[in-house]
Amino acid sequence: MRFRWLGDAALTLDFPEPGLAPALAAAIDTLIAVGKLPGALECLAALRSVTLYFDPLASDPDSWRGTLSELAAHATRAPVRGRHWRIPVCCDSEFAPDLMTLAARRGMDADAFLAPLLATTVTVRMIGFLPGFAYMGAVPRRCQAPRLATPRTRVAAGSVAIAGPLCAIYPCTSPGGWNLIGRTPLALFDARRDEQPCLLAPGDQVAWQRVDRAEFDRLAATS
Amino acid sequence: MTASLEVLTPGHGVGVQDGGRTGKRRWGVPPSGALDLWLLAAANSLLGNPATAAALEIPLTGPVLAAVRAPLAVALAGNVTALHCRRDGSQVLVPAWRAIELAPGDRFEVAMPRDGIAYLGVSGGIQTETLLGSRATTPTAGLGRPLAAGDLLPCGPVGALRQSLPWQHDEGPIRLLPGPQDDHFTKASRALLALDYFSLSSDCNRMGLRLQGAKLSHSAKGAEIVTEGVTPGAIQVPADGQPIILLNDAQTSGGYAKIACAISADLPRLAHLRPGQQILFRWVDRPAALEALRGLHRRFEDWRGRRLSGFIDDAALYQHNLISGVTSGEEL
Numbered sequence: 001m002r003f004r005w006l007g008d009a010a011l012t013l014d015f016p017e018p019g020l021a022p023a024l025a026a027a028i029d030t031l032i033a034v035g036k037l038p039g040a041l042e043c044l045a046a047l048r049s050v051t052l053y054f055d056p057l058a059s060d061p062d063s064w065r066g067t068l069s070e071l072a073a074h075a076t077r078a079p080v081r082g083r084h085w086r087i088p089v090c091c092d093s094e095f096a097p098d099l100m101t102l103a104a105r106r107g108m109d110a111d112a113f114l115a116p117l118l119a120t121t122v123t124v125r126m127i128g129f130l131p132g133f134a135y136m137g138a139v140p141r142r143c144q145a146p147r148l149a150t151p152r153t154r155v156a157a158g159s160v161a162i163a164g165p166l167c168a169i170y171p172c173t174s175p176g177g178w179n180l181i182g183r184t185p186l187a188l189f190d191a192r193r194d195e196q197p198c199l200l201a202p203g204d205q206v207a208w209q210r211v212d213r214a215e216f217d218r219l220a221a222t223s
Numbered sequence: 224m225t226a227s228l229e230v231l232t233p234g235h236g237v238g239v240q241d242g243g244r245t246g247k248r249r250w251g252v253p254p255s256g257a258l259d260l261w262l263l264a265a266a267n268s269l270l271g272n273p274a275t276a277a278a279l280e281i282p283l284t285g286p287v288l289a290a291v292r293a294p295l296a297v298a299l300a301g302n303v304t305a306l307h308c309r310r311d312g313s314q315v316l317v318p319a320w321r322a323i324e325l326a327p328g329d330r331f332e333v334a335m336p337r338d339g340i341a342y343l344g345v346s347g348g349i350q351t352e353t354l355l356g357s358r359a360t361t362p363t364a365g366l367g368r369p370l371a372a373g374d375l376l377p378c379g380p381v382g383a384l385r386q387s388l389p390w391q392h393d394e395g396p397i398r399l400l401p402g403p404q405d406d407h408f409t410k411a412s413r414a415l416l417a418l419d420y421f422s423l424s425s426d427c428n429r430m431g432l433r434l435q436g437a438k439l440s441h442s443a444k445g446a447e448i449v450t451e452g453v454t455p456g457a458i459q460v461p462a463d464g465q466p467i468i469l470l471n472d473a474q475t476s477g478g479y480a481k482i483a484c485a486i487s488a489d490l491p492r493l494a495h496l497r498p499g500q501q502i503l504f505r506w507v508d509r510p511a512a513l514e515a516l517r518g519l520h521r522r523f524e525d526w527r528g529r530r531l532s533g534f535i536d537d538a539a540l541y542q543h544n545l546i547s548g549v550t551s552g553e554e555l
Contacts, residue, residue: 004402004403005400005402005403005484005509006402006403006452006453006454006457006481006484007400007454007456007457007484007485007486007487007512008400008484008486008487008509008512008513008516009454009487010452010454012403012451012452025249041245041246042245042246042247042248042249043248043249044248044249044452044475044476045249046449046450046451046452046476047449047450047451048449048451049449049451049452050452051451051452051453051454053245053248053452053454056487056512056513056516057513057516057517057520126450126476127249127250127251128251128450128474128475128476129251129474129475129476130251130364130365130474131247131250131251131252131364131365131366132250132251133251135450157365171251171365172364172365173365174363174365189250189251189365191354191355191365191366192354194355194356197250197252197355198250198251
């Protein structure tokens with residue numbers, strides 16, 4: 001495991017195996033909570049690393065090396081036990097501006113392109129970019145597409161998007177460069193839920209449930 | 224009735240800020256909060272508030288506000304002035320570093336800061352609703368929205384009314400610690416970063432500062448990395464070789480190689496740079512970064528200790544070149 005400084009108030013722990021980060025982050029959270037890492041503030045699990053943030057004047061991160069290495073060595077390879085979700089997605093052209101281009105590039109119609117994509121259960125790898133934005137994978141190879149050359153200045157909240165091997169749902173309206181293939185009426189992030197504002201967490205499994213526009217509107221009105 | 228400030232004109236980019244949202248990165252929530260916590264603390268200290276009580280952060284055109292319902296106090300910190308328009312029609316120019324009381328019906332017109340950003344503290348701190356433990360406005364993350372005409376900002380009753388000498392940050396190059404991806408850059412571009420001037424592009428906001436200058440070339444490892452945690456002060460360099468310094472509202476994670484990180488002691492200074500301004504960097508090591516941060520704490524405590532209260536030392540204020548034309552200082 002590598003230990004890299006990120007300025008004077010954070011450090012990043014790397015490991016080659018993907019999938020370990022959420023378990024290690026949870027273990028570090030426990031150490032912080034019981035006061036075993038004085039001055040540590042929080043940690044963030046990414047795809048292959050965990051970044052630990054601390055108060056530089058109240059901590060001695062060099063003294064944490066042993067504890068953290070041991071933690072990483074013992075962290076189980078088994079992924080964090082996540083929840084299972086079935087997320088409704090409407091792929092009407094209004095919600096899926098990139099769908100026709102992606103399908104046409106493969107000589108398919110929209111439904112043929114969507115079938116393998118929506119039949120694949122994906123795993124939440126990390127939360128980042130925006131509050132509640134879940135990076136999920138893996139998208140089947142034949143559906144993978146690079147990011148847009150020019151990002152959109154405005155992507156609507158709920159947009160379901162793909163980029164490379166990953167897919168995601170935009171939790172709020174924001175700029176974005178991923179390919180938009182549908183929209184969900186579900187709220188992915190609610191700042192009023194102080195204890196757990198994100199719907200999804202690393203390790204969760206997400207299956208897609210295609211819905212038509214009428215069902216989308218009905219769900220949007222009730223959620 | 225709760226004393227409040229009513230927003231008549233919101234100004235440009237003005238928002239409520241406080242100590243921010245530490246501990247929420249796991250949810251993709253950026254730290255947010257005041258870009259210059261020291262200047263926020265200075266504004267609050269003039270009113271007897273806790274250091275991170277919520278205040279207005281004013282980057283460009285200032286807001287026009289009206290006191291409503293009950294008396295309240297305000298204080299400006301930064302290189303800025305305001306016009307206090309009383310109900311009887313009289314007007315007084317109010318300098319920074321002096322808390323004053325506003326009566327219901329009084330108007331307070333904040334000018335554009337002459338340089339950098341400024342803070343307007345209010346008695347008791349702004350009492351707007353908290354979201355995830357903070358009142359910080361972070362529209363880019365879907366948390367809150369910029370100030371708008373008609374908004375009511377609830378305040379506390381008038382407490383302390385203090386004045387002080389101005390608080391100022393040190394000057395000199397922004398100090399950097401190398402990495403974490405120094406190996407993604409050529410040796411020449413790492414040297415260049417601390418040799419050349421970079422200037423701020425027009426694309427600067429609370430998420431980050433885009434710089435323009437010498438192209439920083441990547442090594443064979445390239446510009447992209449596996450997405451990982453970032454922090455305010457981290458300097459990302461995308462493929463075009465033009466650095467971006469991340470600030471408080473930046474995304475929590477990023478996939479561009481980071482050539483360096485600004486030290487914590489110099490982070491608040493980044494907030495005061497404006498488009499077109501030049502910036503110079505200097506490499507330091509970890510012990511120097513920590514010593515600079517300790518020094519900043521010491522200097523701020525010194526400033527707080529020397530704070531004047533109960534009398535006006537206009538000579539000192541003039542000496543610091545803060546007042547350009549107070550016409551009726553006696554009325555203050």
